[in-house]
Amino acid sequence: MVLYMSIATVVFSSSIGALLIENPAHMANKYTVVYEDITVKEAYVLLTDTSNGIQIPIDVRTIGEWRAERINTPYPEFTRHFALSRLSGAGIQEFISIYEGKTIILYCQSGGRSSNAAQILSDTGFNGTLYNMMGGINAWKNDGYPIQVSNHPPTVPSQPNGPVTVQRGYNASYTTNATDQDGNPLRYGWDWDGNGTVDEWTSYHPADRSISINHTWRERGSYQVRAKCQDSVGNESEFSSVLNVIVMGNNAPGTPVITGPLRGKTGAAYEYTFTVVDPDGDNISLWIEWGGTCPAVEWIGPYSSGDTVILMNTWNDTGTYTVRAKAKDIFDTESDWGTLEVTMPLLNKIFVKMFWERFLAALISWH
Ligand SMILES: [Ca+2]
Ligand SMILES: [Ca+2]
Ligand SMILES: [Ca+2]
Numbered sequence: 001m002v003l004y005m006s007i008a009t010v011v012f013s014s015s016i017g018a019l020l021i022e023n024p025a026h027m028a029n030k031y032t033v034v035y036e037d038i039t040v041k042e043a044y045v046l047l048t049d050t051s052n053g054i055q056i057p058i059d060v061r062t063i064g065e066w067r068a069e070r071i072n073t074p075y076p077e078f079t080r081h082f083a084l085s086r087l088s089g090a091g092i093q094e095f096i097s098i099y100e101g102k103t104i105i106l107y108c109q110s111g112g113r114s115s116n117a118a119q120i121l122s123d124t125g126f127n128g129t130l131y132n133m134m135g136g137i138n139a140w141k142n143d144g145y146p147i148q149v150s151n152h153p154p155t156v157p158s159q160p161n162g163p164v165t166v167q168r169g170y171n172a173s174y175t176t177n178a179t180d181q182d183g184n185p186l187r188y189g190w191d192w193d194g195n196g197t198v199d200e201w202t203s204y205h206p207a208d209r210s211i212s213i214n215h216t217w218r219e220r221g222s223y224q225v226r227a228k229c230q231d232s233v234g235n236e237s238e239f240s241s242v243l244n245v246i247v248m249g250n251n252a253p254g255t256p257v258i259t260g261p262l263r264g265k266t267g268a269a270y271e272y273t274f275t276v277v278d279p280d281g282d283n284i285s286l287w288i289e290w291g292g293t294c295p296a297v298e299w300i301g302p303y304s305s306g307d308t309v310i311l312m313n314t315w316n317d318t319g320t321y322t323v324r325a326k327a328k329d330i331f332d333t334e335s336d337w338g339t340l341e342v343t344m345p346l347l348n349k350i351f352v353k354m355f356w357e358r359f360l361a362a363l364i365s366w367h
Contacts, residue, residue, distance in 0.1 A: 035118040035130035040140045043105050043133045047073040055131070057105045060084040060117045067233060071107065071137055072146040075185045075206045078232050084113045087120045100127050107133035107140070153235035154180040154207065157188060157227045160243040167280060168250050169331045171214045176227045176240060180207040184231035190215070194224025194242060204232055217247040251279040253305070253327040256286065256338035260323075263343045269312045272340070274325050278305040282329035291321030291342070299328065315344045 046055045057079045059066045066081045073079060082095055106114040111134045118132040141147060155178045162174035180186055186207050189198030192215055205211050223245045229237040253276050260272030276284050285301035290313050303309055315321060321342045327335040
């Protein structure tokens with residue numbers, strides 16, 4: 001194995017996968033990213049065994065060369081394509097966004113372009129582990145390792161299977177599957193609103209596997225769900241037949257029911273219970289105001305629908321207070337206000353009332 005060091009230095013970042021060597025000639029926190037040359041035999045051993053880690057073979061030849069013929073390694077260490085010509089400017093950033101932190105084996109036809117690519121990524125400070133497969137696909141074939149030639153598109157995925165009526169905001173699971181004549185790993189593109197555009201791609205999976213994905217609709221309505229399939233070489237199927245899904249609206253939580261003492265003494269703590277049932281069984285949060293000059297400052301919760309929430313409150317001033325509470329569910333739909341009138345302190349008030357009644361009676365009789 002030959003170890004190459006790039007002359008550029010990059011700021012250290014804390015990836016585990018990166019092969020970073022401290023460069024004492026430079027200031028602290030500067031490290032040099034290196035890549036390693038490996039033989040086709042070493043590459044084959046790495047790429048046909050997951051117990052030695054997951055390595056990703058990347059073909060840096062032209063798309064045409066890649067489509068015509070590529071090394072054949074099993075899932076999940078199957079070949080991907082990223083042309084050397086794309087490794088500049090925004091292309092490098094794209095490469096980094098896909099493969100950052102990963103272990104990469106670069107290859108080309110005979111080893112020239114892949115070592116260029118390795119050097120470019122090295123100079124950029126690619127945060128991952130880089131290998132260059134010496135001799136490219138030529139050496140790979142000479143040593144008798146398997147290749148894949150040409151390619152066929154995957155089959156049309158099965159009609160999506162999953163719920164046909166769902167609540168707005170709920171997570172629903174849909175399943176489909178397809179096969180591929182070449183045994184390529186497959187990913188599925190989901191069109192959630194039937195407009196013919198893929199809204200979401202899954203990651204790659206082995207062919208012939210049923211793949212499930214979750215989706216949440218935010219708006220009520222009628223939706224046409226379908227999926228297409230793309231193999232790891234980029235060939236696509238047509239869209240599957242459609243599954244019609246009805247998305248229903250959300251119901252507001254019920255009005256909170258408040259119970260507790262209706263009267264009491266100032267300065268004493270009293271217990272009040274708040275209960276809310278959401279017709280959809282959604283979790284709820286509560287906004288509680290105790291009346292007077294102490295407004296609520298935040299939503300509390302979340303609580304399960306039907307939970308009894310017990311809170312203590314103390315009123316320090318005499319008076320009549322309207323305790324009120326509203327609830328909101330997980331979709332921020334709010335309930336009506338529930339209220340309870342509480343009087344503090346009852347005894348003093350009666351005393352005052354009695355005092356005035358007696359005083360007035362005495363005044364009248366005196367006259
Ligand atoms: Ca491996
Ligand atoms: Ca295929
Ligand atoms: Ca609800």
